């Protein structure tokens with residue numbers, strides 16, 4: 001049904017929402033609301049004075065808060081071609097959760113726009129195909145089966161315990177550990193063992209590629225018509241990874257003999273694939289191979305990052321609330337008596353359970369329960385038209401003070417002492433694992449895994465917060481409908497509007513920060529990378545520094561004598577100019593040479609291309625050769641005006657002397673103390689994101705001289 005008709009049917013029933021624009025719907029507006037909120041977020045403000053607030057949903061979902069205030073607890077909005085009704089009213093939430101009709105399915109964009117990740121597996125499918133998959137997969141994750149998997153969870157966690165023990169010892173008793181990274185590897189190990197049994201190392205390889213696919217796909221918005229078919233660089237990478245992953249999974253299946261007695265999740269998917277022809281006589285239209293591949297990917301997707309991030313949040317909260325850390329440790333010691341936990345012990349851990357429940361309330365990994373009306377469907381007294389997406393925002397409901405009391409934004413596991421029913425006025429508002437027939441099939445698995453991880457690590461280690469930690473929960477929009485990128489447009493718009501005095505001050509502070517921050521930072525990184533790749537120039541520079549500065553630091557008088565340094569920076573700025581394009585707009589008709597450029601036309605000068613044009617710079621234009629600047633810019637290039645890393649003309653960078661001084665000071669201090677070489681992890685991929693940046697960062701080996 002056409003979006004306009006769908007909306008008008010809901011409008012007639014009193015449901016309102018912002019008017020959508022053609023093609024993008026409310027995507028641009030949503031993006032703007034988010035930008036504004038994130039810039040002035042109270043979380044950021046509190047962070048500055050060293051406080052951590054758990055009330056993050058109003059920032060991460062600022063657009064939903066705004067629409068809720070403007071249009072009431074049930075409202076609609078539009079994300080590209082997708083029409084969505086968002087429900088925060090509990091009576092209707094309950095109806096959605098209790099609805100068992102197959103007419104309420106998963107949004108079709110999940111298997112379309114997110115096809116390479118989810119395909120038609122259990123997470124994304126609907127109707128009889130989902131019902132068949134649920135019947136195959138869910139029983140394998142029931143409590144009884146999970147009991148048999150506790151040992152593999154313990155084995156994985158004990159490997160991490162060993163690794164942390166030796167690290168802490170080598171670092172003198174205290175180590176600063178990036179817990180979220182380690183939790184990701186641990187959860188990947190657990191799910192690989194559970195899914196692939198004895199072939200789990202192959203599984204790990206597959207899933208590490210899947211992690212890459214996830215990362216590439218998180219850059220792609222959903223809901224923008226036709227986008228997934230375009231052969232963009234990102235899409236081509238997605239297609240390549242998808243093909244590789246699918247082939248690798250099928251190879252593991254092929255290697256597994258017919259008579260395999262494995263009891264892992266893959267085996268049960270293989271069994272299920274044998275009967276994937278029909279469900280109660282309804283043909284399912286899915287090949288065996290696709291059934292297997294998509295469900296392997298779904299289980300990994302559903303069960304990896306969710307558990308990893310929950311474990312990481314739990315440790316953060318325990319570090320923030322040492323009294324709860326002590327209570328967890330005391331309980332584990334009492335229950336396990338120094339032994340690794342088994343399923344019986346896990347069942348007796350009340351405090352650990354409460355801490356996990358409270359963590360999942362404040363930081364639920366899934367932002368929404370998503371559904372789609374596959375037919376017109378009546379929920380309470382609202383008929384939701386076929387094709388409408390339905391969203392229930394989990395974090396907003398789980399921190400609603402009307403439901404949870406005045407301490408709704410605080411960490412207080414005690415509220416779960418008498419279970420979920422004792423914790424919340426309407427217990428159905430607690431839904432970290434979703435609700436109803438489509439609730440998380442792996443929740444017993446996840447709870448067991450989290451209890452194993454927490455109990456083992458808290459009994460062996462004590463956690464406190466590193467001063468480097470910055471609290472900034474964000475929503476990675478993998479499954480949520482997206483907002484397209486209008487960043488460049490907004491940036492230039494903001495620079496050109498000056499009205500009040502305050503605005504003048506605020507906008508110019510922001511402009512100076514924007515203009516002077518990332519540009520200098522990224523140039524320093526590129527210089528260091530180029531010097532790491534060209535050790536002969538690194539040696540020249542170091543010799544110059546010794547000669548000019550002796551053992552001292554460079555001061556204003558010495559800096560002009562650093563000739564080699566200037567050449568190296570100039571050559572870096574030629575090859576990697578942070579500002580790749582110079583934009584202008586004709587505010588009136590304007591004549592250049594014999595071309596009249598009409599008012600309103602944007603003009604772009606591609607700096608990066610001009611600075612590597614062999615006709616201007618010679619046959620070594622693409623090579624790093626600072627020598628070309630030995631006699632200044634005019635000798636380096638046939639037409640010196642083609643060198644414009646700082647722009648050109650009356651609008652040339654006002655901070656170029658500041659930048660050159662900053663670069664020289666930073667580089668001379670770094671290089672006089674350290675030697676750099678390229679790490680094998682470095683992957684060269686310069687990309688243009690407002691400034692030209694190394695896509696995967698710059699990994700260097702740094703050794704002290």
Ligand code: HEM
Pocket residue numbers: 122123124134137141298299302303304306307310360364365366368369370431432433434435436437438439440441442443445446
């Ligand atoms: C803390 C950890 C986890 C959280 C918070 C979580 C949360 C969720 C949520 C919110 C859903 C969607 C429910 C709905 O739409 O109503 C879901 C679905 C699902 N989860 Fe989990 N999950 C976790 C771990 C796991 C694990 C470890 C596995 C597998 C081993 C798993 C397997 C699944 C599956 C198969 C589904 C699809 C169910 C269906 O559509 O029928 N999850 N999960």
